[in-house]
Amino acid sequence: MAASPSIRVLDPSRCHLGEGPSYDPATDTAWWVDILENRLFELPLSEGAGPAKMHALPFMASDVAAIDADRQLLSAEDGLYIRTIRDGQLSLFCPLEAEDAGTRSNDGRVHPSGALWISTMGRDAETGRGAIYHVAGTRVTRLFSGLSIPNGIAFSPDGATGYFVDTDEGILRRVALDPATGLPASAPETHYDHSDGQGGIDGAAVDAEGLIWTARFGGACLDAYSPAGERVRTVSVPARQPTCPTFAGRDLDRLLLTTAYEGMDEAARAEDPEHGRTLLVDIGVRGLLEPAFRLGA
Template sequence: MDTITILDSHRCHLGEGPCYDPRTGTAWWVDILERHLFETPLQDGTSRRHSLPFMASAVAAVDETRHLLAAEDGLYLRRLGDGELELFCPLEPEDAGTRSNDGRVHPSGALWISTMGRGAEPGRGAIYHVAGTRVTRLYGSFTIPNAICFSPDGATGYFADTDAGLLQRVSLDPRTGLPTGVPSTLYDHRGGEGGLDGAAVDAEGRIWCTRWGASCIDAYSPEGERVRTVPLPVTRPSCPTFAGPDLDRLLITSAYEGMSRDERDADPEHGRTLLVTAGVRGLLEPAFRLAP
C-alpha cells in the first residue's frame, strides 16, 4: 500500500526542483515565485527556509560544500556553509523575459535545463545542455518545458511540453548526454486530465511523472505504457525525485499557483511537499560536473 506523508508544512506558491543529499539525508527544493530555498533533513523533518535574490527553479548537487541553483538569469553555485552565491554560467542573458524551469543532471555530469517565458508565453521555452560552462541549445519553441529525466544507462532522454501534452524520448550519447537522434513521442497525453510536469526515473527505468492539476503521479514504462497511477493529496503536484537512505521514497513538490480561493479551500494540502512510499526504488541524481 502506498504511504504518503507531509514532509514540510510550508505552502509553496510554486514548489519545484527537488534534490536529495544522501550524505546528510537532506532534501532541498525551491519555491520559484516566492524566491525561497528549502532545506529539510528527512530524519527529523525540521525545515529551514532560505531567501534568495532571484527566482530559482532547480537544485543539483556539485560536491560536499556546494550545490547548483538554476535561476532566472543563469546557473549559480551556492555554498552550503554560508549560502554565498556565485554566478557560474549565464543562461539566456539577452532575454529578460524568460526564466529557468525544469532541469536534471545526466549521468555524464552534464545538465539539461529548460527555460520558459515568465508569463508562459507560447514558443518562448527551450531546453539546453550545459557541460561545464559550455551551453548548447537543444530544442526550442516550447511553452512549458518539463519532465526532463534520463534512463539509468544515460542512453535515452525524456522531456515534455506541458502545454503540448506529449512525453518525448530521444537517443543520447551516454558519455556526454548530447542527443544522437531525433525525438519521438513516448506517450500522448493530449486530451487527458491535467498536464505532464516534472519527472524522475526509477532503478527499473520507469518514468515517474507528476500530473499538474490531476492530483497524481504516473509511472510509464520505457516502451511508453502508463503502468501505474498513485493518487496524491495535492491538486498541483509539480516535480519528484527519489529520496531516503534506500532511495525508496518519492519526494514530490506541489504548488498553488493560479488557484482561486475556493480551489485552495477544496485542496487543504495545496503547496505542501510530500514523501511517498510506493514500493519502488530510485536512482541517486548525479552531481553536476564543473568541468566538461
C-alpha cells in the first residue's frame, strides 16, 4: 500500500554516503555521518531546516550511538571510538577488524540489553568480505560471516528477535535472541525475500508496534514489514538512494532518513534533486528510541 506522508529536507548538505543516524531526546538533536567523506553532522531539530554543524573526523565512521549525556560511540573503519560531545575528543574503545585494512564498519544498532550489533564489509563491497559482530563492553563476538553488504540491523521491542540483511543478497532475515544479552538463540531464518525486487534493503528501524521500517537503496522509498514477514506499507521519498532511518522528534513519530549519491554520475544526480540530503519523514506511527550503549559488559 503506497502512502504520501509529510516529508521535508532536514539538512541541505549532500552526503556522499549518509548513514548511521541517531537522535538525542534530551537535547532534541539529530546526528548522522557521511562515511566516505569522514564527516559527522549535528542538528537540533528545534532549529528547523539546516544547515547542520559539520565535524570533520580522522576516519570513516558509519554509525552513531549514544552512551550518556556527554559521550557517544562512533563505529569506524578500525574500531569503536568514544567521542566527547563537548569538545569532539576521540579515544579508541576497542578495535574491530583493525588488522584488515581492506574492510570498514557499516550498519549498526544497539540492542535493548545495551550491547551493539555492528557490521563490517569490504571497502569495495567485495563478495563475502563482510560480517556482523556483537559487542558487549569490549568483548567482541563474531555472529555471522561471509556477507557482502550487511545492513538492516534492528531489534524487536522486547529484544527477543534480531533482523539483518545482506543487501547484495536481498533477503531480510530474523533470528531469535536472548533478550538479556542480544546474542542469537537459534539460526537465522528468512523473514522477507526481496531478491527479485527493485533496489536493495539497506538500514532499518523498528517502531513501537514491531514493524520493521527499511530504507530501499535505489528504490526511492521506505518499506514496512510486519513481525510475521509481510510487507505492509511503502512510502515514497524524494531521493533515489535512501540509506538508513531512525525515529526522531519529541514524540518519536518521525523518521530521520539519510541518503547517498554514491555511484551516481552527474546525469543521475541531476535527475535526483535531493540526492544525498537528509530527510525528515512524518509516517504517522510512534517509534522506539535506540538504547544507549553500555560501556561495561
